Amino acid sequence: MSALHELQSRFAGAMGGDAPAPALLDAIGADGVRSDRRLAVHCNHHLISLTEALGATFPTLRALVGDDFFAQAARSHIAAAPPAGPCLFEYGEGFPDHIASLPAARHLPYLGDSGRLDWAINRAYHAPDAPVLDAATLAAVEAGAAGLLRFVAHPSLGLMVSPFPLPAIRAAARPDADPATRVSLDAGETWLMIWRAGDDVVWRALSEAEYRFAAALLQGRSLAHAAELAGHIDLVAVLTDIVLSGGFTAAILP
Amino acid sequence: MATGRPDRVMTSPLGAGIGLRAAHHDAIVADRPPVGWFEAHAENYMGGGAPRAALHRIRRDWPVALHGVGLSLGSADGIDAGHLDRLAALAGEIEPLFVSEHLAWSGLAGRYLNDLLPLPYTEETLAVVARHVDQVQTRLGRPILVENPSCYLRFGNSTIPEGEFLAALARQTGCGLLLDVNNLHVNAINIGTAPAAVIAALDPGSVAEIHVAGHHRADHGDITLLIDDHGAAVSEAVWLLYAQAVARFPAAAALVEWDANLPPLDRLVAEAREADRRRDRATGGSDVRAA
Numbered sequence: 363m364s365a366l367h368e369l370q371s372r373f374a375g376a377m378g379g380d381a382p383a384p385a386l387l388d389a390i391g392a393d394g395v396r397s398d399r400r401l402a403v404h405c406n407h408h409l410i411s412l413t414e415a416l417g418a419t420f421p422t423l424r425a426l427v428g429d430d431f432f433a434q435a436a437r438s439h440i441a442a443a444p445p446a447g448p449c450l451f452e453y454g455e456g457f458p459d460h461i462a463s464l465p466a467a468r469h470l471p472y473l474g475d476s477g478r479l480d481w482a483i484n485r486a487y488h489a490p491d492a493p494v495l496d497a498a499t500l501a502a503v504e505a506g507a508a509g510l511l512r513f514v515a516h517p518s519l520g521l522m523v524s525p526f527p528l529p530a531i532r533a534a535a536r537p538d539a540d541p542a543t544r545v546s547l548d549a550g551e552t553w554l555m556i557w558r559a560g561d562d563v564v565w566r567a568l569s570e571a572e573y574r575f576a577a578a579l580l581q582g583r584s585l586a587h588a589a590e591l592a593g594h595i596d597l598v599a600v601l602t603d604i605v606l607s608g609g610f611t612a613a614i615l616p
Numbered sequence: 617m618a619t620g621r622p623d624r625v626m627t628s629p630l631g632a633g634i635g636l637r638a639a640h641h642d643a644i645v646a647d648r649p650p651v652g653w654f655e656a657h658a659e660n661y662m663g664g665g666a667p668r669a670a671l672h673r674i675r676r677d678w679p680v681a682l683h684g685v686g687l688s689l690g691s692a693d694g695i696d697a698g699h700l701d702r703l704a705a706l707a708g709e710i711e712p713l714f715v716s717e718h719l720a721w722s723g724l725a726g727r728y729l730n731d732l733l734p735l736p737y738t739e740e741t742l743a744v745v746a747r748h749v750d751q752v753q754t755r756l757g758r759p760i761l762v763e764n765p766s767c768y769l770r771f772g773n774s775t776i777p778e779g780e781f782l783a784a785l786a787r788q789t790g791c792g793l794l795l796d797v798n799n800l801h802v803n804a805i806n807i808g809t810a811p812a813a814v815i816a817a818l819d820p821g822s823v824a825e826i827h828v829a830g831h832h833r834a835d836h837g838d839i840t841l842l843i844d845d846h847g848a849a850v851s852e853a854v855w856l857l858y859a860q861a862v863a864r865f866p867a868a869a870a871l872v873e874w875d876a877n878l879p880p881l882d883r884l885v886a887e888a889r890e891a892d893r894r895r896d897r898a899t900g901g902s903d904v905r906a907a
Contacts, residue, residue: 366740367692367724369771373733374724389736391772391807395841400769403834403841407731415730445728447699448659448686488663517664561666 376401377408379441412440415450416457420480423461425535426473435461451488455481472547475524476531482520482556486563489518495610497602507615509586513579514612518558519604521577528552529565559607566603571595576604630679630713632870632891634884635846641670643881651888653679653713655871659686662702671710679713681825681871682706686728689748689762690721690735700755707756713869714825716761716794717752719745719782736771737781742788749789761824762786763794764814766831766844770807778809779817786822793818795865796827797857798850798873802842811857815864823865828858828891829873847876850887858891859898866899 363371372386382401390397413436417424424432439460445453458477467473494516503511522528527549534543553573556565568576575592579585589597604610631652636644638660643649654674661671661682674680684703687695707715720732735741745762753759764782776784786793795818800811830848834841850858850872862868872887 364692364740365773366690366736366738366744369736370692370721370724370733374727374729377729377731378727389771389773390769397769400841403768403843404731404733408729411730445730446726447696448688448722448728448730449662449702450659450730451663487665488667489665491664491668558665561669 373401373404377405378444409437409440412445412450412453413437416440416454419451419454419484420457420477422480422532422535423458423473423477425537426470426476426531427461427467431466435464435467438464451484454484457481472524472526472528472531475522475526475528476535478524479522479528479532479554479556482522482554483563483565486518486520486556486558489516489558492517492611494608495605495612497605500605500613503613503615509584509589510616511585511613512582512616513585513610514614515580516557516609516611518556518563519580519609520556521573521580522552522554522556523573524552524554526552528554529567555604555609557604557607557609559609564607568600569595572600575600630869632872632888632895633679633681634888635683635871635873635875636671636674636680637875637878638667638670639878640881640884641667641674645670645673647881648677649881649885651678651885653681653869653871655681655683655714655716655873656710658682658684658703658706658715661706675710680710681714681716682710682712684715684717685732686722687717687748687752688720688722688728689717689745689752690719690733690741691724691748692721692744693724695748695751696723700752703752704755707758714761714792714794715756715758716763716825718763718765719785720765732765734765734767734769734771737774737776737778739775742776742781742784746785746788749785749791753789753791759791761792761794763796763827764799766796766799766802767807767809768841768843770809777813777817778803779814782814783817783819783822786819792824793822794825794827795823795861795868796829797861798827798829798831798846798854799844800857801851801854802831802844805840805842812860815857815860818865820864821867823861823868826858826861826865826868826870827873828854828870828887830854845876846873850890855890855894859894862895862898870895 372383376382387397413433416436439457443456458474462474530545534545553568554565555576571592575588578588578591633653634651636654636656661667718732723729803809804811828850829846830850831842831844834843870891874884
């Protein structure tokens with residue numbers, strides 16, 4: 363290992379929460395301010411800036427648990443799973459699991475899924491750009507061939523299922539929400555489709571059958587096959603909704 | 617590297633620009649503020665959707681520079697080729713005025729530390745950074761600018777003064793330099809680097825861009841450090857360094873950075889106009905710049 367590599371390994375260790383190696387402190391010129399205090403400027407920035415990044419990605423989680431608990435949970439997550447790359451909007455996929463696993467959060471069973479919806483919305487917002495299938499292209503498909511169509515989902519499109527009413531929880535956690543709002547956790551299962559329409563992230567609550575239909579389409583099954591898996595539902599309504607708001611990139615005939 | 621080395625940076629005087637922040641996207645498009653150009657943090661625009669669309673929209677009306685914070689030019693274990701590919705793709709779309717990065721390291725072994733960390737200024741470090749600058753310039757097909765860092769500590773084994781290190785890097789790689797005069801001031805207080813020595817060490821033709829920004833003072837017992845948070849107006853001490861810098865590097869484009877405590881767009885525009893006035897005073901210039 364080169365001298366620079368060795369120095370950077372020790373430095374990275376200190377930023378990950380290890381006690382600074384004596385060799386690292388010795389390498390830092392003191393100049394009147396203690397080496398460990400100088401090093402702490404970087405350790406603090408590392409923690410604070412990544413906590414802010416997680417806070418921006420998980421607004422519902424932060425509102426649900428409060429700033430102090432959120433910062434604590436962020437700190438342990440950052441130490442255990444630091445970012446792999448510099449695009450911070452891609453950081454935090456594992457954070458909902460982490461926060462839900464903390465003993466102090468176990469009485470909030472909806473916390474993990476609330477965070478997963480934050481993540482799904484963040485992911486949709488930043489997903490790569492792609493062409494959007496227009497309704498006219500779809501309308502031009504011969505009726506007899508429509509069942510063979512396979513759809514290519516827009517990179518922003520995702521599905522989520524939860525035993526909790528996630529959109530209501532998210533709405534109640536917004537800063538502008540009426541503090542008197544009460545959310546019933548027994549409202550039943552939620553099936554959601556989340557994607558980007560123009561610049562905005564949208565979501566649509568699905569029935570269980572609609573969810574099975576959408577999931578089959580996302581897995582690349584043909585329209586006829588997806589419809590069969592879904593049972594008897596009004597597929598046109600779901601399809602039209604997704605197509606008109608940009609949820610698909612292409613429809614392919616074999 | 618004998619082939620593929622890009623030509624040296626050429627700049628023309630532009631009115632001072634401002635750092636592009638997402639909170640200002642809508643106001644910029646609506647108000648068309650009188651600034652010369654914008655500088656975008658490259659990593660904030662590497663996804664799709666609204667941020668990328670705003671960057672394209674703003675690029676239609678202004679020159680836009682890409683300022684990277686994540687390449688980690690000083691990492692001993694190499695730079696992330698996938699990240700460099702994303703930067704190259706964005707640069708291909710935006711055709712930026714400049715692509716810049718920092719004399720710093722930000723990660724090791726697949727862990728990104730989200731900070732611009734200091735380097736020891738040694739021959740070994742110079743070789744590592746020069747190799748990475750070559751790699752980036754070859755991939756982008758153009759020279760980049762490398763910025764002098766803000767530091768809270770220095771390494772005892774450094775053998776090359778900061779200015780000489782940057783000058784040698786520019787000569788070896790053909791890269792240009794981005795001189796941040798707030799960082800010069802911060803380093804003077806934090807680690808005792810003399811700003812005038814850095815300015816004097818740089819070749820006059822090598823500096824293509826000058827940053828100004830605010831900082832805050834952290835006093836805790838034995839600690840008095842200036843924190844480079846870009847969270848305040850430019851201080852008078854930094855404006856004085858700016859005047860020295862524009863006198864020595866008159867072709868360099870100026871940019872105002874503001875990140876923490878971000879004020880409304882108007883405040884940044886006023887700071888950019890102040891940079892233009894100060895430049896005219898320092899250089900005796902009366903040239904009409906694009907604004």
